[in-house]
Structures are given as structure tokens and as C-alpha cells.
Amino acid sequence: MKVLGKWKKPILMLSDAVLINLAYILAFFFIYNYKNFRFYSSSYKEIALTVTVIYITCFYIFKLYESLWRYASIDEFMLVIGACLTSNIVMIAFVRIIGHPFAYGVSIIACAFSIIFIVGLRMSFRVYGRFESIVNCNASKIVQSRVMIIGAGSAAAMVIKEMKSSSQSKYMPIAVIDDEVYKKGNTIAGVKVLGNRKDIPKIVIEKNIETILIAIPTIDDEDKEEILEICKKTNCKIEIIPGMYEIINGKVSLNQIRKVEIEDLLGRKAVKLDMQGITSYITNKTILVTGGGGSIGSELCRQIIKFNPKQLIVFDIYENNAYDLQMELEYKYPKLDLLVLIGSVRDKKRLEDVFKKYSPDIVFHAAAHKHVPLMENSPMEAIKNNVFGTYNVAECAHKFNVERFVMISTDKAVNPTNVMGATKRMCEMIIQSMDKISKTHFVAVRFGNVLGSNGSVIPLFKKQIEHGGPVTLTNKYITRFFMTIPEAAQLVLQSGAYAQGGEIFVLDMGKPVKIYDLAWDLIKLSGFTPDKDIKIEITGLRPGEKLYEELLMSEEGLTNTKHEKIFIGKPTFTDLSVMKEKMLELAVIIEKDDVQLLIDKIGEIVPTYNRTLAEVSTSQPESATM
Numbered sequence: 001m002k003v004l005g006k007w008k009k010p011i012l013m014l015s016d017a018v019l020i021n022l023a024y025i026l027a028f029f030f031i032y033n034y035k036n037f038r039f040y041s042s043s044y045k046e047i048a049l050t051v052t053v054i055y056i057t058c059f060y061i062f063k064l065y066e067s068l069w070r071y072a073s074i075d076e077f078m079l080v081i082g083a084c085l086t087s088n089i090v091m092i093a094f095v096r097i098i099g100h101p102f103a104y105g106v107s108i109i110a111c112a113f114s115i116i117f118i119v120g121l122r123m124s125f126r127v128y129g130r131f132e133s134i135v136n137c138n139a140s141k142i143v144q145s146r147v148m149i150i151g152a153g154s155a156a157a158m159v160i161k162e163m164k165s166s167s168q169s170k171y172m173p174i175a176v177i178d179d180e181v182y183k184k185g186n187t188i189a190g191v192k193v194l195g196n197r198k199d200i201p202k203i204v205i206e207k208n209i210e211t212i213l214i215a216i217p218t219i220d221d222e223d224k225e226e227i228l229e230i231c232k233k234t235n236c237k238i239e240i241i242p243g244m245y246e247i248i249n250g251k252v253s254l255n256q257i258r259k260v261e262i263e264d265l266l267g268r269k270a271v272k273l274d275m276q277g278i279t280s281y282i283t284n285k286t287i288l289v290t291g292g293g294g295s296i297g298s299e300l301c302r303q304i305i306k307f308n309p310k311q312l313i314v315f316d317i318y319e320n321n322a323y324d325l326q327m328e329l330e331y332k333y334p335k336l337d338l339l340v341l342i343g344s345v346r347d348k349k350r351l352e353d354v355f356k357k358y359s360p361d362i363v364f365h366a367a368a369h370k371h372v373p374l375m376e377n378s379p380m381e382a383i384k385n386n387v388f389g390t391y392n393v394a395e396c397a398h399k400f401n402v403e404r405f406v407m408i409s410t411d412k413a414v415n416p417t418n419v420m421g422a423t424k425r426m427c428e429m430i431i432q433s434m435d436k437i438s439k440t441h442f443v444a445v446r447f448g449n450v451l452g453s454n455g456s457v458i459p460l461f462k463k464q465i466e467h468g469g470p471v472t473l474t475n476k477y478i479t480r481f482f483m484t485i486p487e488a489a490q491l492v493l494q495s496g497a498y499a500q501g502g503e504i505f506v507l508d509m510g511k512p513v514k515i516y517d518l519a520w521d522l523i524k525l526s527g528f529t530p531d532k533d534i535k536i537e538i539t540g541l542r543p544g545e546k547l548y549e550e551l552l553m554s555e556e557g558l559t560n561t562k563h564e565k566i567f568i569g570k571p572t573f574t575d576l577s578v579m580k581e582k583m584l585e586l587a588v589i590i591e592k593d594d595v596q597l598l599i600d601k602i603g604e605i606v607p608t609y610n611r612t613l614a615e616v617s618t619s620q621p622e623s624a625t626m
Contacts, residue, residue, distance in 0.1 A: 009065045012064075012065055012121075013056055013059075013065065015121060016055065016056060016059060016118060016121075017052045017055075017056060019114070019117035019118060019121065020051065020052055020055045020056075020114055020117075020118075021048055021051070021052060022113075022117065023110045023111075023113035023114040023116075023117055024044060024048075024051065024106070024110040024113075025044070026109075026110075026113055027105075027106045027107075027109040027110035027113060028044065028106055030109055031105045031106050031109065047094075047095065047098075050094065051091055054087055054090050054091055054094065055083075055084075055087040055091075055114070058083045058084075058086050058087040058090065059083050059087075059118075061083075062079050062080075062082060062083035062086070063079070064079060064080060064083055064118075077119055077122070080115065080118050080119050080122065081115055081119075084111055084114045084115045084118065085111065087111075087114070088107055088108075088110070088111035088114075091107060092104070092107050144170055144171060144172040145170055145171055145172065145210045145211040145237070146172050146174045146207065146208055146209050146210045146211070147163070147171045147172060147173050147174060147209070147210070147211045147212070147213055148174060148175045148176070148177060148200070148203065148204065148207070148209045148211070148212045148213070148236070149173060149175070149176045149177070149191070149213050149215050150176075150177045150178075150197070150200075150212065150213065150214045150215060150216065150227060151176075151177070151178060151214065151215040151216035151219075152176050152177075152178035152180070152183045152186075152188045152193050153178075153215070153216065155215045155216065155217050155241060156176060156188055156189075156215040156216075157188050157189045159173075159213070159215050159241065160173045160176075160188065160189035160190070160191055161189050164189070164190070171211065171213075173189075173191045174191070174207050174209060175191065175192065175193075175194045175203055175207050175209065176188055176191050176192065176193045176194065177193070177194065177195060177196060177197060177199065177200060177203070178193050178196065179196045179197055181196075184196070194207075197226070197227055197230055198230075200212070200227075200230050200231060200234065201230065201233050201234055204234045204236060209234070209236055210236060210237065210527070211236055211237045211238075211239060211527075212231050212234065212236045212237070212238050212239070213239050213240070213241070214227060214228075214231075214238070214239070214240040214241070215240075215241050216241075217241060232521065232524045232525070235524075235527065235528075235529055236527060237525070237526065237527035238524075238525050238527075277494070277497035277498075277562075278307055278493050278494060278496070278497050279307050279308075280497070281362065281403070281404065281496060281497055282304060282307040282308075282309055282362065282493070282496075283307050283308045283309065284308065284309070284310045285309055285310055285361040285362055285403075286309065286310050286311045286313065286358060286359060286360045286361050286362075287304055287309045287311070287312050287313065287360065287361070287362045287363075287364070288313045288315060288354070288355075288358070288360035288362070288363045288364070289301055289304070289312070289313070289314055289315065289363075289364045289366060290315045290316070290345055290363070290364070290365050290366060290367035290393055291315075291316055291345075291365070291366035291367030291368060291408075292313075292314030292315055292316050292322065292325065292340075292366065293314065293316035293318055293320075293321030293322040293324070293325050294316070294318075294321060294366060294367075295485055296366050296408055296485065296488060296489060296492075297314075297316070297364070297366035297367070298321070298325045299485045299486055299488070299489040300364050300366060300489045300492060300493070301314060301325060301329065302329075302489070303486070303489045303490055303493055304364075304493070305329065305333055305336060307493075309337075310337065311337040311338075311339060311358070312329075312336065312337065312338050312339070313339045313340075313341060313354070313358055313360060314326070314338070314339070314340045314341065315341045315343060315345075315354065315367070316340075316341075316342065316343075316367070317342065317343065317344045317345075317367070319342050322340050322342060323340070325340070326338065326340045339358070341354060344385075344389070345365075345367045345385065345389030345390070345392055345393050346384055346385060346388060346389050346392065347392075348392045348395075348396075351392050351393060351396045352396055352399075354396075355396040355397070355399070355400040355402075356400065359400060360400075360402055361402065361403050361404075362402065362403055362404050362405075362406070362496070363393065363397050363402050363404070363405045363406070364406050364408070364492070364496075365390060365393050365394075365405065365406065365407040365408065366408045367385075367389060367393075368385065368386050368389070368390075368408070368424070368427075369381060369382050369385045369386055369420065369423075370410070370420060371420070372412070372418045372420050372421070375418065375419045375420040375423070376418055376419055376420075379419040379595060379598055379599065379602075380590055380593070380595070380598065382419050382420055382423045383423060383586055383590065383598065383602075384590065386420070386423035386424060386426070386427055387423050387426045387427060387430070387583065387586065388583070388586075388587075390407065390427040390430055390431070391430050391583060393405075394407075394430055394431055394434045394442065395434075397438075397440050397442075398434060398437075398438040398439075398440050401439065401440070402440045403440065403441065404440065404441045404443070404496055404499050405431065405440050405441065405442045405443070406443055406444075406445060406492060406495065406496045406499065407427060407428070407431050407442075407443070407444045407445070408444075408445060408492065409424050409427065409428055409444040409445060409446040409447075409504065410424050410446060410447070410448070411446060411447065411448040412424060413425040413427075413428055413446065414446075414608075415608045415610070416606065416608065416609045416610075417609075417610060419599075419602065421609075422602045422603075422605075422606045422609040423602075425606045425608070425609070426602075426605060426606060427444070428444045428446075428504055428573075429573040429579055429605075429606075430579055431443070431444055431502075432444075432502050432504070432572070432573050432574055433573060433574050433575055433576035433578075433579050434576060435501045435502040435574075436502070436574045436576065437576055440501075441499040441500060441501040442501060442502065443495065443496070443499040443501065443502070443503045443504070443505060444503075444504045444505065445491070445492045445495045445504075445505045445507065446504055446505065446506050446507065446569075447483055447488055447491070447506075447507040448480060448482060448483060457473075457480075457515060457518070458518070458522070461518070461519055461522050462522065464534075465522060465523060465526050465528070465534055468534065469533075469534035469535050469536075470534065470535035470536065470537040471519045471522075471523065471534060471535070471536050471537070472536075472537045472538075472539050473515050473516060473519055473536065473537075473538060473539070474515075474538070474539055474540055474541045475515075475538060475540070475541055476516050476538055477514065477516070478514070478515045478516070478541075479512040479513060479514050479515065480512060480513060480515060482513050483507065488507070491507050491563075491565060491566060494563055494566060495507075495566055498561050498562070498563075498566065498568075502574070503568045503569070504568070504569040505561075505566055505567070505568060505569075506566075506567045506568070506569050507565060507566060507567075508564070508565040508566070508567065516536070519536055520536070523536075582601075582604075582605045585601060586598070586601060586605075589601055
């Protein structure tokens, strides 16, 4: 089509005119014997121009000259059929009006020939495009991966067609897998269905498959988990097309194909929210999110927007993250009343100015230093930011009559063995004691590691794999609770709806996951063999690190909420005067810059803090209970 350039439409019209008239001449030949052919066909000359104009006009109305025919689908071919049938009907009506002796049989056969010729011409562009793609691919020496597609449905058909038609495609479709017995032996878009999911390992070897693509947008978690377990037995890269809710207008394309992530392997079901409960406390309210540019904070902002707040205020010290989020939200939600403010939770005066000027109704406090090893080396900064920062925001919430204050906590606050965890436990103590003297409902939400968040283990493993390894982890038996970023943010919002004051909401994180298994799976999903292509190295536990985390202290107990994934731990500290006294002592120690004295004071404030617990043996724990 490139060679036609600006002459595409005139050339197509001229070609169509020739083919239409050829169709009518052949129709006369079929209807009448050779002797009468000349007599009857000569009368056609009188109306040939009219026939041509009628057909070309109908083709133009049906927009046959606007399609990119090298990418034509069934929709375009249906338009050709519709245009030819319409033209034929108009033609029959015309000859009857003028009284021309034109047989119905000629019209019907001519219409059939017209469809065949016009479709054939258009098909030639697709054939040319396919040939050009093959030539260009060979010329550019693009290395194509041999692909097995799982799922012989419409999504697979679209993906295979695009793989074949794109000259820049890095995929070569070789085989299709589907569990429907009747599909075996048939072809989809020219690629044969060779078996079901149980045949995957065998077919991978027989067909030298390099990449496995799961092309079932409606696949449920149980089936996906089972298929992935089978695929992990091969040495193939594993990729997936997004679920139907992620696909705009139901279209599937190669640029939507993504790598299989750890989230897919965990098989976590989508969180079901009490939409009405969340709507009742967020809609038409001014919402402030501290640390709004971070992993959890930014996702909270994305989720909050869905409930139509009056105004969303993003407060963060790190301007790059805040700016990126601002650009994203302003682009996606141009009508949103968004305010992005730069400032630190350590700055009490700045916070008071913000609360006084904008009067937030709800505060989500996500600002914190969270990296365990870094806080072990900088405990003073952990206290300044996490403890005093939380106290500053909480005091402002109380002073300016905020309705609800929801703080993001962590499982590391339970029996902490590191400074970061101990400071988050102190934050919980602050909000529980503050709740006793305030009209504001102060609550905390405690959960474990968040997949894909800044500084989490998964992005680190991915970078190490990209660089050829080794993948490093601290202990072969170390386990952690994991949750996706959207899942965590949604449950935080849901917890806010249940807030009565003083609760620590504990999220059901599912079963604890061995970090070693995560590393192994990531290497396999990347198409490598663990400990052969990519080494796994054990480096030893870092200072303050536990083998496994807990979500609940023994004295807290658990009560249910309306949501199956959210539980409540009862308050264990409620004396604000004692907390203020301890914080004054911390401030004095910080002025002295005495780290050892600071560590001792942390242990005094948080009796469950025990750094020696990090020095555990490397024996495998029985379980990590909630």
C-alpha cells in the first residue's frame, strides 16, 4: 500500500470499476449460451457507466476506500459484502424503473462475482503485507522467539494474527494449547492446536519452544496457578496477556503482553470492597495523604479518586515522586481538584499551615522511613521521621478536628528486632493514646511486605537477574507475608470505613512465602535455570532482620470485621501523658547524638523490642502465624 501513496483511492476506484464490469460480462456469459452472449451483452453497454457509478458510490458510502487493507479483518470483508449487495439491489431497482430488459439471474451472478473479485483484490494487500513482513524480518535479522500460545480463543487469534502481520514482531507462533478436546488437531489463525495443559512439557521439547504465552483473558486464579506450575517445569520464558478488565474495548495486542509476575503465582483473588461504606466517608471530603508520592501513598491516591473526593491533597518531601504522581493524575483525571504540596512531616509549622488552610476531613498517614538496614545505620533519623513525624501529623489532626486518621503500619512493629519496626510500634502507641483524648478517630493498619513497592525484594531480584546474577538473599528459610500494592491500598481504605477509634486493623496476608521460592520462581519465569544459568547466593541475615514476621502480638487478640480479610487487634497502650514524657526524653537523647542511649530508650518504650532476636539460628521455622 505504501507504493500507492496519495493515488490509493483513485487506483482502487479504477480497479473496482474494471472488476465490476468484468463481473457483469461473465454473468452474461454464464446465463446465456455462447451464440446469444454477444446479443445480450451488447445491451449492457448502454447502462455500464450507470452500473459502475452505482457500485463505486455505494463502495464510497460503505467507506471501502478508507480502510488499511493490509490489516483488514472480518469487519472490512463484511463491509465489502454489504456494499456489493446494496449496489445490486439499487441496480435491479434502476433497470426496472427504466424498463431495461435485464434478467434477475445476471444481477445475482454478477453480484457474486463482484464480491469474489473485490474481496480478492483486498486480500492481495494482506498477502503482500504478509510477504513484506517476512522479507523485512529476514532483512533486519530480527531474532524471533518460538512461541506456544495457551488458549485457542479469540484473544489467541488476535495475538497470532498480529504476530504474523508485524514485521517487527519478536514472536513466531508455533503451537497452540487448549483443554477443549474438540479443538485438538484444528488450527487457529494458521497455528495448530497440539494438545492440552498436560502436554505442555512434551510439546515444548518437541517444538523447541522458547516462550509460553497465556492468552486467556478470563482465566480464573486456580487455573492460572495450575498452568503456571506446569510451565515452570520448562525452561521457557512465560508471558501473559492482561485480564479482560485491563483490556480497553476488549482488544488484544502485542504491546499488552507482559511478563508473568510473582503476583500471578500467588493466586490471590481480587479484593471485594464495601463500596458504600468507603463512599460514605470519602465522597465529597477533603483527603490528605502524607507520603503521597510513595508506593503505598500513590496507590492510595489512585484508589481514593474512584470515590469522588472534594479535594485530594498529596503531601510529600520527595518532589520527584510527587511530581510524577501529579502529572499522572492530572492527565487521567483533568476534573480532579488535586493539590500537591512539598513538605516534611518533621516540620510542625508547615503541617499546621496546611491543616489550617485546607481543613482536611480525612488523613491517610503513609510518610515514613521504612528500609530496615538503612534505619539500623541511622536510628536517629528513624525516630525523627517516623515517631516525631507521626506525632506532628496526629496532633494537627486532633487540633484541626479531622474526622479520621489512618496510619500505615507494618508487621515489623510486632515484637520488633530492628529500629524501623520499633519506631512503627511507637507510632501505633501514639495514635492509640491520642484517640483517647480526641474526637478524631485514630486507627492504624498493619500489613506485611508489598510486592513491587520501592525497595522491596522483588525489584531487586529482577535487576540481579537482568544482570546475569547472582540473586542474593539473606537466608534460605526466611519467610515473609506479601500483598500487592492495589490490594493493600484498597484494604486500607476499607479499614478506614470501619474506624471507631484506637483500633489496629490487621490485614489477612494469606500464607507466608519463602523468599528462596520467590527467587527460584522469578529465575524460572525469566527463562533461566536456577543455580545453573543464574546462581542463588545466601549472604546471611542482616542486622535487625528476622527469619519470619508476625502480624499480631500475643496480648492483642483478634476480632472479626465485616470484611473477611480485615481483623481488629485491641488497644494495648492508651496513656498519652506517658508517651509525651518518653518523647521528650527521646528529643534530649537526639540532641546529645548518643546512639547507644537511643537504642536503650527505644527498648524501654517498646518492651517487646529485642535486637538479639535477629540473631536467630538458621533452622527452618514451623510456621509464621498471624
